[in-house]
Amino acid sequence: MHKLLALSVVVICVILTGCASPAQVSNMRATVITDQAQMPSVLRNDVYIDYISGGKGTNPLWTSQVSQGDFRQALEQSLQSAGLLTPSQTGRYRLDANLDGLRQPLFGTSMTVSSKVHYTLVDTRDNKTVYEKTIDTPYTAAFTDALMGVTRLRLANEGAIRKNIEALIRDLQAMNVSHLAL
Template sequence: MTILATDAIGYTGETPLKENVSVDESTGGHNTNPLWTSQVSSDDFKQALEDSLASAQLLHPQKSGKYRLSLELQKLKQPFVGINMTVTASVNYKLTHSETNQVLFEETIETPFTATVSDAFIGVERLKIANEGAVRENIKMLIGKLYELEVSESQVTVE
């Protein structure tokens, strides 16, 4: 589910948030039940987000950045069956200043991803690929939005 920085929309390498974001809270995910459908756990989502932020040079090295990013996986809309399986991830993100609790960014991002029979013949595996793809696309959109976010240099310091 992790993305590379160069995959991120709007990635330029320059932002006042550089190495100043830490992931605070991840909620809403569910562990996969092997007897039911594939899911995305909160811990796996948080790890993928941290790895992606690190790749995009946004994650604070000691994970104690001046800005906290929390996420809530609100919905993972999945098909019950299908040849092409499209999963849509709906995630609410909130970026706040660690000291003042001022909210700089809050948005719900929805991203679909379709896995086809050519991706995986077995339906359960195809659903897993669609889940991971929807989350990956969601993280990609978030990083692009963080790079577009206008934050004055005086609000951000790297320690």
């Protein structure tokens, strides 16, 4: 009888709190992208993504996460929209990214998640690093964004990754590329 009661309590808790769902690529893509003409011409359509590491899959019984593959897709789509991504793996600039992690709360009415990604941009002509930076960006999903905590956490994950990619694109746009134009 006690086992049935305990199982019932667990089932009711899962129903009330919901199951964790993975971050959605469409919500992680950079949304604030400037005009492609404002990107340094030396980088336009000449960046390819090579090595992506970090990230992990979501366990529905635990917390929402960002997988390595979903992070790659969001980064590719964002760089494509910014006019930086080359359609092949033969671009002059190789971008590597390591999703060092997400700092997530366990619970709360507003959920703030910080994403930490280390980016390295290498000129493949001479194998020199032209940009290297760890970007750490927070994003808060408010209680009004979603009533269920697991949904707020997913929204905060997606927002933190989106803001991180947007910061990368702003950095690349502002980069001094005079020494690259060879």
